[in-house]
Amino acid sequence: MRVSMDIELKDVPGQMLLALQPLPEFKANLITVLHHHQKRTPRKTVPVQLVLEVKPETIGAIKAKLEESGIRVVRVGEQRFRESINVILIGHVVHSGIQDTIDEIDKTGFAEVVELSLSMPGINLLSSALIRIDAEGKEDLQKALDILKTVSAKKDLLMVLPIDIHA
Amino acid sequence: MKTVRCSILGFGAVGQGVAEVLLMKKEYMKSIGLEILVVAVVDSKGAAVNPDGVDLADCLSRKRTKGTVGVEKLTAVEVIKSVDHELVIETTPTNIVTGGAGLQNMLAAFETGKDVITSNKGPLTLKYKELMEAAKNSGSKFRFEATVGGSMPVINLANEVLAGNRIKSIKGILNGTCNYILTRMLEERASYKDILAEAKELGIAESDPAYDVDGIDTACKLVILANAIFGLNVTYRDVEVTGITKITPDALEMAYERGHVIKLIGEVSRERIHVAPRLVPINHPLDVRGTLNVASIDTELAGEITVTGKGAGPIETASAILSDLVAIYANQ
Ligand SMILES: NC(=O)c1ccc[n+]([C@@H]2O[C@H](COP(=O)([O-])OP(=O)(O)OC[C@H]3O[C@@H](n4cnc5c(N)ncnc54)[C@H](OP(=O)(O)O)[C@@H]3O)[C@@H](O)[C@H]2O)c1
Numbered sequence: 196m197r198v199s200m201d202i203e204l205k206d207v208p209g210q211m212l213l214a215l216q217p218l219p220e221f222k223a224n225l226i227t228v229l230h231h232h233q234k235r236t237p238r239k240t241v242p243v244q245l246v247l248e249v250k251p252e253t254i255g256a257i258k259a260k261l262e263e264s265g266i267r268v269v270r271v272g273e274q275r276f277r278e279s280i281n282v283i284l285i286g287h288v289v290h291s292g293i294q295d296t297i298d299e300i301d302k303t304g305f306a307e308v309v310e311l312s313l314s315m316p317g318i319n320l321l322s323s324a325l326i327r328i329d330a331e332g333k334e335d336l337q338k339a340l341d342i343l344k345t346v347s348a349k350k351d352l353l354m355v356l357p358i359d360i361h362a
Numbered sequence: 363m364k365t366v367r368c369s370i371l372g373f374g375a376v377g378q379g380v381a382e383v384l385l386m387k388k389e390y391m392k393s394i395g396l397e398i399l400v401v402a403v404v405d406s407k408g409a410a411v412n413p414d415g416v417d418l419a420d421c422l423s424r425k426r427t428k429g430t431v432g433v434e435k436l437t438a439v440e441v442i443k444s445v446d447h448e449l450v451i452e453t454t455p456t457n458i459v460t461g462g463a464g465l466q467n468m469l470a471a472f473e474t475g476k477d478v479i480t481s482n483k484g485p486l487t488l489k490y491k492e493l494m495e496a497a498k499n500s501g502s503k504f505r506f507e508a509t510v511g512g513s514m515p516v517i518n519l520a521n522e523v524l525a526g527n528r529i530k531s532i533k534g535i536l537n538g539t540c541n542y543i544l545t546r547m548l549e550e551r552a553s554y555k556d557i558l559a560e561a562k563e564l565g566i567a568e569s570d571p572a573y574d575v576d577g578i579d580t581a582c583k584l585v586i587l588a589n590a591i592f593g594l595n596v597t598y599r600d601v602e603v604t605g606i607t608k609i610t611p612d613a614l615e616m617a618y619e620r621g622h623v624i625k626l627i628g629e630v631s632r633e634r635i636h637v638a639p640r641l642v643p644i645n646h647p648l649d650v651r652g653t654l655n656v657a658s659i660d661t662e663l664a665g666e667i668t669v670t671g672k673g674a675g676p677i678e679t680a681s682a683i684l685s686d687l688v689a690i691y692a693n694q
Contacts, residue, residue, distance in 0.1 A: 281620050281641060283613050314612035323613035325620065353608045355617075355624055357641045358533070358648065 196251050196273065197226065197304075200258075203240035203267040210266070214243065217260040224248035226304075240267065248304070278336040279309075279329045280360060282343065286352035288324045289315060296346045297326070306330035306339035337361070363395055366691050367413075367447035369402040371438040371467050372454035373421070373431050376481050376508070376683075377403070379676025380451055381418045383684055394692050402441045408432020409441050438463060442470040449690075451683060452480035458582055458598060461485045472496040472504075479686045481508035481679050487582040487598050490589040505686035506590075510583045511536055511655045513678035514671035518685065520591045520659055527661040529591055531631035534648060534657030536583040538673040539567050539574040540606050540626040542653045544639075548614040548623065554607060566653060576605035577637040580628040584637065588630050596635065604638040617641055623649055 204210035211230070218225060229244040236242055249257065258268050284296075297308040310327035328343075330336035340360065347354045370377050384391075384398055391398055399415040407430040410416050421431045442450060450471040454463045465485040469492075471478045478497070480486075485493060486506060497504040510516050511534075520529050535541050539561060546557045558575070561567035573579050581601040588594040606626050617624050622641040625648060629636045642648050647668040650656045655673030660666050672678040 281617070281622065283617060283624070283641065285608050285610055285613050312616050314610075314616065316610070316612060321608060321610055323610045323616060325613070325616040353604065353639070355609075355613065355639045355641055357622070358625075358627060358643075358646070 197246065197248050198254060199272055200245045200247060200268060201270040202243050202245065202261065203236055203238065203269060204243055205265065206235070206239060206241055210241075211243070213264050214245070214261060214266050216264075217257055218247070220260075221249065221253040221257050223250075223253065223257060238267075242269075277331060278333055279327060280336060280340075280357055281325055281327050282340070282357075283355035284324045284326065284347060284352045285321050285355070286347075286350065288313065288322045288352060291350035291352065293324060296343065296350075299342050299346060300328060300339050303335075303339060303342070305332075305335040363392070363397050364691060364694065365397045365399055366449055366687075367399045367401045368449035368451055369404065369438075369441055369445065369447055370400060370451045370453065371404045371441070371463075372452065372482075373403050373405040373425055374453065374455070375676040376453040376679045377405075377451075378422060378425065379678075379680035380453065380683055381422055383677060383680040385418050387684065394688065396688075396691055398687070401447045402445050403431045404436070404438045404441055405430050405432060409434050409436040409438075411436065411441065411445055413446065438467045439470045442467060442474060442476065447476065449477045449479065449687070451687075452478055452482050453683075454482055456482055456484040456582075458484050458487055458578070461488045465489060468493055468504075469496055472500045472502050475500045475502060477503040477690060478505075479508075479683055479690070480506050481683060483509045483579075483582045483586060486589070487585045490586070490597075491595050503690045505690060506586070507686050508679050508682035509586055511657060511669075511671065512538075512673040512675065513681045514655050514657065514669050514673065515682070515685070516587065516657050516659070516669065517590050518689065519667075519669060520587075522689075524659070524661055524664065524667070527663050530660040530662060531629065532587055532591070532657055532659050533627055533629045535625055535650065535655055536580045536628045536657070536673065537574055537577075537626060538653035538655055539571065540577075540580070541650070541655070541673075542566050543575070544606060544609065544614070544624055544626065545651045547609065547611050548618060551611045551615065553611060554609060575607050577603040577626060577628075578605075580626060580637045581635075584628045584630045584635050588635055592630065592632055594632070601635045601637060603636075606639055609639055618644070625649070 226246040231242050309329045312325045315322040402411045403421045410431045425431050464482040543557050581603045588596050625642045627640040650670050656670040658668040
């Protein structure tokens with residue numbers, strides 16, 4: 196799962212390294228670091244946001260390890276996707292393997308299919324699916340849609356996109 | 363008083379609508395200093411010609427009772443070449459493969475130095491550049507507001523009313539038949555096939571609906587906008603087109619549950635010309651129902667400007683033709 200972790204570093208050299216050190220041990224993957232060099236907290240510490248791909252059961256241990264080395268962990272939360280769209284697919288959605296399509300997007304790590312509604316009115320009739328895709332940012336969303344577009348073309352699915360998306 | 367002698371080529375729904383509107387607006391035209399004298403009316407079977415002006419009411423009733431206005435075996439091109447007049451109102455059927463009679467008529471009109479006002483998309487989607495050049499060479503005026511969006515002003519709005527503004531894109535619903543079908547499929551939770559049958563019965567869809575439902579008509583209108591407003595030189599082949607035939611009632615319903623309707627949207631900008639069914643938020647300016655058309659013009663200075671109106675109908679289309687006529691002659 197992807198989590199964001201807000202931490203505070205002391206304003207002395209070597210702190211960042213200290214913060215990242217425990218990660219390999221827990222097989223946590225660092226996705227992004229947001230380092231607010233200019234900012235200071237009231238405690239005169241430097242706020243940093245880490246986005247990590249982690250096993251949920253290791254979060255507690257990572258947090259403990261950081262605090263052991265004097266790093267304050269302010270907040271740990273599941274990473275929120277910032278972009279979200281609905282897309283409709285029409286065609287032989289199920290027979291052409293909707294799961295593959297979802298996997299292709301989930302595999303990216305930056306976008307995820309978070310909802311799927313499916314309607315199959317009967318054999319030989321076109322089925323319809325509505326999927327919601329969440330992604331971290333606009334570009335990620337566009338990349339996910341490009342994947343979907345390729346898959347749809349291959350599987351002869353009609354893709355209905357929102358009007359404000361560059362189709 | 364300025365007298366404008368004109369011909370009406372094609373006397374179907376729109377041609378007759380023009381005749382009715384000219385009868386209705388006779389006094390108004392006089393009040394702005396114009397007398398419109400129709401010297402010839404032509405359909406596929408023949409022509410009625412009178413250099414002093416044909417009787418339009420008589421033409422309308424003859425067409426309705428006898429099926430033709432023709433009293434002389436003259437073709438449209440022969441009328442253009444032999445009858446003295448300055449304006450051709452061209453309302454023959456759209457043909458996007460050859461340009462049809464309309465293309466020949468327009469070229470002949472320009473050759474003989476006449477102005478042209480038309481509702482016929484065919485020639486404009488095929489031979490825009492040639493037509494513009496021919497008009498320019500003969501010093502002819504050429505206007506075609508009625509080709510896009512019927513009564514709804516788009517071309518003249520963008521080029522004249524919004525003059526000076528760079529137009530960034532135009533998005534909209536430019537085919538009333540598709541809008542009707544999608545609107546009714548959602549209302550009735552009915553299949554595409556059933557609603558298409560209903561639309562045919564009501565005369566909203568043609569017996570061969572492909573031109574509308576496959577998005578071709580929308581694409582042709584985008585081509586005209588691309589050439590006339592964006593200054594491009596494109597044809598139908600430059601448009602990416604997906605129609606509405608695969609849309610299911612289930613898809614419409616799922617979209618609706620999440621606050622969206624599905625509309626066939628045409629979109630044109632300098633980068634791309636594109637027709638496809640899209641998800642439009644309910645109550646968005648482009649969410650118009652039934653057979654209505656709508657266009658949102660994204661402008662550099664004024665932001666988005668949206669117009670909506672009837673995309674078809676004889677009188678509505680004649681209204682756009684009338685506005686072109688007034689635009690050409692009222693201030694001359
Ligand atoms: N209907 C609308 O609401 C609407 C809206 C916007 C644009 N338009 C466009 O306006 C044009 C006219 O539409 P419409 O609905 O009026 O079509 P329509 O009812 O089919 O009328 C076409 C007319 O053209 C005549 N015609 C056919 N071939 C001819 C030829 N070679 N020479 C002279 N006349 C010929 C027909 O003669 P006959 O009567 O003898 O068959 C008929 O009178 C089309 O290009 C259409 O796409 C229509």
